[in-house]
Amino acid sequence: xxxxxxxxxxxxRYPAVVANSDVSLTVQPGEIHAVLGExxxxxxxxxxxxYGSVKPDxxxxxxxxxxxxxxxxxxxxxxxxxxxxxxxxxxxxLTVAExxxxxxxxxxxxxxxxxxxxxxxxxxxxxxxxxxxVHTLSVGEMQRVEIIRSLLTNPKLLILDEPTSVxxxxxxxxxxxxxxxxxxxxxxxxxxxxxxxxxxxxxxxxTVLRGGKVTGVCNPRVESNASLSRLMIGAEPPELxxxxxxxxxxxxxxxxxxxxxxxxxxxxxxxxTLEVRAGEVLGIxxxxxxxxxxxxxxxxxxxTRAAHSAIQVFGKDVGRFGPAHRRHLGVHFVPEERLGRxxxxxxxxxxxxxxxxxxxxxxxxxxxxxxxxxxAADIISRFNVKAGGPHAAAKxxxxxxxxxxxxxxxxxxNPKLLIVSQPTWGVDVGAxxxxxxxxxxxxxxxxxxxxxxxxxxxxxxxxxxxHVIAKGRLSPSIDRARATVQLIGEWMSGLWVVQPLRExxxxxxxxxxxxxxxxxxxx
Numbered sequence: 442x443x444x445x446x447x448x449x450x451x452x453x454r455y456p457a458v459v460a461n462s463d464v465s466l467t468v469q470p471g472e473i474h475a476v477l478g479e480x481x482x483x484x485x486x487x488x489x490x491x492y493g494s495v496k497p498d499x500x501x502x503x504x505x506x507x508x509x510x511x512x513x514x515x516x517x518x519x520x521x522x523x524x525x526x527x528x529x530x531x532x533x534x535l536t537v538a539e540x541x542x543x544x545x546x547x548x549x550x551x552x553x554x555x556x557x558x559x560x561x562x563x564x565x566x567x568x569x570x571x572x573x574x575v576h577t578l579s580v581g582e583m584q585r586v587e588i589i590r591s592l593l594t595n596p597k598l599l600i601l602d603e604p605t606s607v608x609x610x611x612x613x614x615x616x617x618x619x620x621x622x623x624x625x626x627x628x629x630x631x632x633x634x635x636x637x638x639x640x641x642x643x644x645x646x647x648t649v650l651r652g653g654k655v656t657g658v659c660n661p662r663v664e665s666n667a668s669l670s671r672l673m674i675g676a677e678p679p680e681l682x683x684x685x686x687x688x689x690x691x692x693x694x695x696x697x698x699x700x701x702x703x704x705x706x707x708x709x710x711x712x713x714t715l716e717v718r719a720g721e722v723l724g725i726x727x728x729x730x731x732x733x734x735x736x737x738x739x740x741x742x743x744x745t746r747a748a749h750s751a752i753q754v755f756g757k758d759v760g761r762f763g764p765a766h767r768r769h770l771g772v773h774f775v776p777e778e779r780l781g782r783x784x785x786x787x788x789x790x791x792x793x794x795x796x797x798x799x800x801x802x803x804x805x806x807x808x809x810x811x812x813x814x815x816x817a818a819d820i821i822s823r824f825n826v827k828a829g830g831p832h833a834a835a836k837x838x839x840x841x842x843x844x845x846x847x848x849x850x851x852x853x854x855n856p857k858l859l860i861v862s863q864p865t866w867g868v869d870v871g872a873x874x875x876x877x878x879x880x881x882x883x884x885x886x887x888x889x890x891x892x893x894x895x896x897x898x899x900x901x902x903x904x905x906x907x908h909v910i911a912k913g914r915l916s917p918s919i920d921r922a923r924a925t926v927q928l929i930g931e932w933m934s935g936l937w938v939v940q941p942l943r944e945x946x947x948x949x950x951x952x953x954x955x956x957x958x959x960x961x962x963x964x
Contacts, residue, residue, distance in 0.1 A: 443506040445470045445598055445629040446491065451500035453486055457829045457837075460486040461497070462653045468598070468646075473620060473630045475640040475661060478650035479674050479869035480841025481827040484633050487650070488600050491631070492524045493517040518544070521597030525587040525604055531575045538571040541590045554593075561589050566615040570706070577706035579729045579777075592619075599623065600631045603867050605639060617643055635841075635869045636898075637666040649673055674871040681877055681902055684885055688905070689719035692858045692889035693740075693772075694753040700739060700746060708732040708913040710739070715908060715915060717858065722880065722890040723918070724904035726897060728933050732913040733862070733893050734777075740860055740891070741774040742767045754858060771857030773797060775848055775864065777893075779840060783847040786836035790828060790846055791817040793835055798854060816853070824849035824875065841868040845876065852879050859883060862893045877903050897926060911935035 446468040453461040460483045468474045478484050489495035491502070493511035502509055504520055511517050517524075531540050538555040545554060558571045567585040575583065584604070591599055601620075605613045620630055620643065632644055640647060641661045649657040649672045657672045670677045698713040710732055717723045727733060738744035739760075740752065747760035754770045764774070774797075776782045784793045791813040795801065801812040817831035824845045828838050835843055848864055864880065865873035880903055884890050894900050900907060900921075907924050909916040909932035916937045919928075931937075 442469060444468060444503070445472075445505060447503040447506075448487070448491070449501045449503070451487065451490060451497045451502075453483075453490065453495065453497050459653050461490070464500070464650070464653070464655055466648050466655075468629045468631060470629055471624045471627050472646055473624050473632055473644045475632050475634065475644040475647040476650065477633075477637075477640060477647055477669065477673050479871055480845070480867075481839045482650040482673075482869075483653040484650055485602065485839065488524060488602060488631065488633065491517070491598075492522060492600060518594060521594075522600070523591035523594045523596035523598070524600040524602070525584070525591050526602055529583045529587055531583055531586060533574070533576040535575060536571065537569055537573050537575065537578075537586050540575055540586060541571075541593065544590055545593060557593055558589055561592055565589070565592065565619050573706045577704050579734050582730045584729075588616075596628060598629045598631065600633075602633045603635070604632075605634065605636065613639070635867070635873065637661075637669050637870065640669070641666070651675070670870055674869065676871075681874065681881060683881060683903070686720055686885065688721040689887060690755075691716050692719050692755060693717040693891065694756075695740070696751055696753075698736075698739065698747055698751045700735060700744070702735065703744070708735055710735050711913045713913075713915050715918070717889040717891050719857075719887050719889050720884060721905045722884050722892060722903050724900040724907045724921075725891070725893045725910055725915075726900055726907060726929055726933065727895070727910040729895055731911050731933075733910060735913070736910065737774075737776070737860065737862055737893060741772075741776075768797065773851040773854050773856035773859050775851050775859070775861040777862040777866070779843050779847060780836060784835035784843060787834055789817075789832040789834055790821070790826075790838075791831040793817075793846075794850060797850065820846060820849040820853050823853070824879075825872070841872055844868050845872055848876050848879075852883060856883070856888055858889045858891070860891045860893075863896075864892060864894065865896070865899060873899075897929060900929075901926075909933055909937070 444467045448464060448466040451461050451464045464487060476484050476487065486495060490497050493513045493516055502511060509520070538551060538558055541558055542551050542554045555571045562569050567589055569582060569585050569589065588604060605616065624630055634640055641664065644661050647659050647661040648655060651673065661669065667677050694716045695713055698710055700710040702709050708731060713736060715723065725733070739747050742762055742764040745761050745763060749758045749760040752760040754767065754772060757770065759767055759770065780786045794813055794816055801809045801816065803809060814831045820826065821828055821831065826846045826849070827842045838846065844867060848861065851859060865876050868876065877899065880890055892900065892904060904921050906918045906920055907929065908918050909929060911933060912935055914935065916932045
């Protein structure tokens with residue numbers, strides 16, 4: 442059989458790093474091939490070379506056995522290569538349909554593309570409104586647009602970069618059915634994910650990168666999470682230590698929060714009520730686009746339209762206070778958008794500290810640059826951020842490394858209340874374990890933590906209690922020990938009953954349960 446894609450001795454150098462060093466990779470027709478590696482291992486660079494958006498310094502590319510020089514994404518698409526990037530390539534001011542139309546055959550009318558989007562979205566369970574402007578979408582909804590856009594090209598090779606990071610378990614299962622069907626029809630799939638159980642379930646081949654080099658090729662179905670971790674990071678991620686402790690005083694209290702959406706595509710918040718106590722982690726699960734963004738804006742102070750008494754920190758009304766005032770009370774916040782909200786792309790890491798940290802500004806108003814540089818260097822070291830130092834521009838970091846820096850920046854501030862959205866989105870297993878461990882350490886030190894995440898495995902690992910948000914409404918809270926994946930999945934559709942819950946077995950994700958029975962560490 443002639444391979445669909447062959448990479449031979451690919452090398453790509455940048456001034457500060459060698460992203461790919463002598464990398465070879467073969468993908469067969471109908472094969473679902475995983476590319477596994479920690480943040481900064483060179484996965485995204487390699488995918489961009491295949492897609493034509495980056496040119497290699499050395500090496501060759503063969504497509505269906507023939508040498509090709511893919512000079513740009515348009516040539517890649519002409520060959521039948523489609524890619525869903527981790528950082529989306531969408532125009533904010535255009536609608537979903539207009540964005541999709543840009544990447545398709547221009548003989549199609551916009552109306553035809555709109556109907557195709559609706560049909561494809563229904564077929565694959567990727568709910569999206571073709572008429573919505575992209576700037577009104579959440580991160581998860583943007584990812585759905587990218588996936589639909591790629592599927593509409595009927596690709597021969599589909600590259601997926603962290604495609605399930607913002608999908609519910611039910612949606613992941615449905616996506617896997619779609620991907621397996623595509624593979625059975627001859628489509629090859631290159632699949633990048635940090636979720637090892639997904640790779641073992643879905644993929645039938647795997648190439649592992651570490652430091653830009655290939656460190657192993659294997660069949661993931663005969664590997665364990667632990668053995669894949671060893672191939673990827675040279676060790677197994679540390680076990681999380683979750684100590685039971687009695688929560689302290691109420692730090693954050695939200696009472697009957699009602700907020701009308703600010704744009705026609707947003708979600709109204711309908712009577713949100715919750716509390717977070719010192720020394721506990723409260724999790725909020727839910728499908729992207731169900732009010733998470735609106736709630737986070739209200740809690741962070743970006744949206745100050747709430748009734749002043751609807752949000753309290755340490756008993757003080759803060760509903761009309763902005764972010765700076767809330768930070769003075771000890772509230773720190775990690776948004777889901779890394780670039781543009783969590784960090785200024787063109788600024789260095791040291792100066793990005795000033796977005797939320799003011800301790801480097803003296804009484805005279807002068808910035809203590811040395812202090813900023815030391816803080817940034819300490820965070821880079823503590824959280825193992827791969828960067829060119831405190832002056833490296835935020836946009837120069839891989840997504841996972843920038844996430845580590847932003848989370849580290851807020852944890853390093855010793856918050857009394859930490860609100861985190863998608864703490865480990867796109868982060869490798871080692872870094873995810875570290876971030877989750879740091880959150881638990883904060884909790885054990887008495888900090889109140891609110892985690893909004895679409896990764897159920899993450900929520901089951903680090904939370905003490907759980908809510909689910911659906912259509913702007915919040916479910917009752919449930920202790921982590923009583924929650925199950927099935928129950929939380931049902932609640933994500935808004936199917937909950939406000940009444941005492943019967944005792945249910947201790948929750949396990951199906952894959953995690955098997956791993957623990959086999960004596961393996963889970964990722």
